[in-house]
Amino acid sequence: MVMTDPNKEGRFGDFGGRxxxxxxxxxxxxLEEAFREAWNDAEFVEEFHRILRDYGGRPSxxxxxxxxxxxxxxxxxxxxxxxxxxxxxxINNVIGQALLARxxxxxxxxxxxxxxxxxVASATAAALLDMECKVYMGEVDVKRQALxxxxxQLLGAEVEAVSSGxxxxxDAVNEALRDWVATVEHTHxxxxxxxxxxxxxxxxxxxxxxxxxxxxxxxxxxxxxxxDVVVACVGGGSNAAGIFSGFSDSDARLxxxxxxxxxxxxxxxxxxxxxxxxxLMQDEVGQVQEAExxxxxxxxxxxxxxxxxxxAIGRAExxxxxxxxxxxxxxxxxxxxxxxPALESAHALxxxxxxxxxxxxxxxxxxxSGRGDKDVDQMMDVLGPGNIQ
Amino acid sequence: MSSPSNVGRMxxxxxxxxxxxAKLLVAYITGGYDGWEAAVESAAAAxxxxxxxxxxxxxxxxxxxxxxxxxxxxxxTGATPASVLSSVPKLDTGVPHAVMTYYxxxxxxGHERFAATLAKSAIDAAILPDLPLVxxxxxxxxxSNVGIETIMLAAPTTPDHRLPELCEASKGFVxxxxxxxxxxxxxxxxxxxxEIAKRCKEVTDKPVLTGVGxxxxxxxxxxxxxxxxxxxxxAVVRRxxxxxxxxxxxxxxxxxxxxxxxx
Numbered sequence: 001m002v003m004t005d006p007n008k009e010g011r012f013g014d015f016g017g018r019x020x021x022x023x024x025x026x027x028x029x030x031l032e033e034a035f036r037e038a039w040n041d042a043e044f045v046e047e048f049h050r051i052l053r054d055y056g057g058r059p060s061x062x063x064x065x066x067x068x069x070x071x072x073x074x075x076x077x078x079x080x081x082x083x084x085x086x087x088x089x090x091i092n093n094v095i096g097q098a099l100l101a102r103x104x105x106x107x108x109x110x111x112x113x114x115x116x117x118x119x120v121a122s123a124t125a126a127a128l129l130d131m132e133c134k135v136y137m138g139e140v141d142v143k144r145q146a147l148x149x150x151x152x153q154l155l156g157a158e159v160e161a162v163s164s165g166x167x168x169x170x171d172a173v174n175e176a177l178r179d180w181v182a183t184v185e186h187t188h189x190x191x192x193x194x195x196x197x198x199x200x201x202x203x204x205x206x207x208x209x210x211x212x213x214x215x216x217x218x219x220x221x222x223x224x225x226x227x228d229v230v231v232a233c234v235g236g237g238s239n240a241a242g243i244f245s246g247f248s249d250s251d252a253r254l255x256x257x258x259x260x261x262x263x264x265x266x267x268x269x270x271x272x273x274x275x276x277x278x279x280l281m282q283d284e285v286g287q288v289q290e291a292e293x294x295x296x297x298x299x300x301x302x303x304x305x306x307x308x309x310x311x312a313i314g315r316a317e318x319x320x321x322x323x324x325x326x327x328x329x330x331x332x333x334x335x336x337x338x339x340x341p342a343l344e345s346a347h348a349l350x351x352x353x354x355x356x357x358x359x360x361x362x363x364x365x366x367x368x369s370g371r372g373d374k375d376v377d378q379m380m381d382v383l384g385p386g387n388i389q
Numbered sequence: 390m391s392s393p394s395n396v397g398r399m400x401x402x403x404x405x406x407x408x409x410x411a412k413l414l415v416a417y418i419t420g421g422y423d424g425w426e427a428a429v430e431s432a433a434a435a436x437x438x439x440x441x442x443x444x445x446x447x448x449x450x451x452x453x454x455x456x457x458x459x460x461x462x463x464x465x466t467g468a469t470p471a472s473v474l475s476s477v478p479k480l481d482t483g484v485p486h487a488v489m490t491y492y493x494x495x496x497x498x499g500h501e502r503f504a505a506t507l508a509k510s511a512i513d514a515a516i517l518p519d520l521p522l523v524x525x526x527x528x529x530x531x532x533s534n535v536g537i538e539t540i541m542l543a544a545p546t547t548p549d550h551r552l553p554e555l556c557e558a559s560k561g562f563v564x565x566x567x568x569x570x571x572x573x574x575x576x577x578x579x580x581x582x583x584e585i586a587k588r589c590k591e592v593t594d595k596p597v598l599t600g601v602g603x604x605x606x607x608x609x610x611x612x613x614x615x616x617x618x619x620x621x622x623x624a625v626v627r628r629x630x631x632x633x634x635x636x637x638x639x640x641x642x643x644x645x646x647x648x649x650x651x652x
Contacts (some may be wrong), residue, residue: 022521023544182570272493286497287447
């Protein structure tokens with residue numbers, strides 16, 4: 001198996017580990033043990049899947065894009081994570097972590113969020129399981145994702161705007177870690193991606209494995225074969241890890257698409273921040289750089305350690321697309337298939353569109369990780385109401 | 390009690406001071422912040438037993454608002470590890486120096502290179518709060534090879550069974566984290582501050598200093614009733630942020646010194 005459990009130090013190859021203040025080490029150990037136990041407990045797993053089904057709406061459908069496939073000369077299939085409750089794949093992970101937190105006797109969740117999707121999902125899980133929830137969100141993101149801020153508040157969560165550093169996702173992670181250092185006895189840090197200290201990268205991928213498992217089965221049912229290419233956007237990389245995990249042992253080419261302004265894997269420089277060693281955008285002395293992307297959810301200078309590993313061993317590739325390509329893809333899917341994608345997910349489509357000439361006749365499975373409603377306001381500013389192409 | 394012969398300069402100095410009956414005082418100052426060099430000299434002159442010099446990092450997860458603000462300001466005025474470290478040998482302090490920074494700044498240039506840079510910059514010890522014991526082996530070895538003492542943090546959550554190993558690994562002194570939380574002054578000393586210091590003292594004869602959350606000379610005295618001394622950071626840096634300059638820092642450190650000496 002390519003995407004196996006990490007070793008006992010929490011490493012995937014050279015990447016991962018547990019680089020957090022000593023204060024948090026016991027909490028990480030406790031979480032790892034609780035997760036191992038829970039995941040081996042049939043009742044826990046059954047409750048997890050039951051909630052994802054009856055509450056989250058799983059399985060999410062596989063949609064064949066007839067019009068766009070014809071235009072591109074590529075058979076394009078979408079894994080519709082946008083149709084999950086709360087509008088993205090994020091719900092899988094938060095249901096898993098909230099159930100685990102409850103099992104561990106913790107009554108409060110803290111979470112970081114970029115685009116707001118993970119924050120909304122965390123607030124939702126907290127409401128469902130009657131837990132307290134505080135979400136840290138960069139000041140810049142609070143402005144560009146105002147609708148999601150209000151949504152979290154409606155769900156009963158407290159949203160705190162983070163004004164330190166670059167005021168985006170990485171600073172929200174810092175602030176959530178600072179909260180956790182002070183509240184670790186009764187609080188669970190509901191981390192939103194396949195990043196952070198061990199066991200998070202492994203645990204979050206495991207909760208998202210359902211995406212890949214479903215898609216694998218759906219592809220076989222539809223085509224009696226697996227796709228040639230599996231593509232997903234990558235910020236921290238949770239949706240990509242989820243879908244890759246269903247195909248990493250097949251012959252499918254795995255493609256994780258980064259934003260040009262946040263291409264941690266693309267630059268390939270190892271670093272350590274937020275509890276992990278992975279690829280990290282940093283300057284010549286090691287200061288972490290600010291990512292710059294049109295999509296708040298991918299505005300992250302690092303990447304999950306397992307992606308760094310998949311890149312290092314050559315199993316997955318991580319190209320980048322520009323904001324301009326993303327804006328075009330966002331409109332293209334809306335117009336041709338009647339699906340408004342999240343700007344994050346539009347990165348994956350932008351790569352397919354650009355590479356279509358070399359993918360002729362191939363089947364491409366694209367993880368449509370979220371819906372674009374949250375981005376409509378921002379896109380109206382970018383495009384102008386009268387300037388739709 | 391005499392010092393073991395193989396200890397570094399930081400530990401030897403602090404042991405000697407302690408064994409002569411003093412309570413220890415370490416002052417933290419953010420390197421690169423406007424006026425930091427004079428503040429370091431002033432803190433030493435006012436009676437600090439060692440100085441912790443912060444090398445500002447972009448993502449200081451263990452720091453509260455005061456040190457974050459100073460770090461951010463220092464970075465914005467162009468502070469780098471090289472600019473901070475190159476100034477240290479020129480400082481007239483007469484006491485050992487530790488750097489306090491985050492692990493990526495050691496990881497990026499490579500352990501050997503970073504350790505060597507510290508060693509030739511009049512630095513005796515290093516504190517990397519996001520490098521816990523379990524991940525610290527390779528760095529500690531590289532640092533030790535060039536005589537840099539790595540000071541480890543013991544947290545209130547650190548289980549008893551790990552404390553002996555942690556205190557054994559720690560060189561220079563043992564940094565007892567006074568509370569669950571990030572750096573910054575608090576209105577009252579947390580109960581955890583004396584508990585963790587006591588637990589460390591039970592398993593090591595190295596100097597044990599309590600830091601994080603010390604907000605007044607009275608609290609320093611209270612913490613030192615168990616610990617061998619205290620580390621003050623945010624209180625010092627606040628003086629700089631408030632425009633108190635080196636003189637303000639000197640006055641503050643002198644007040645802590647006097648309180649500790651009076652017991």
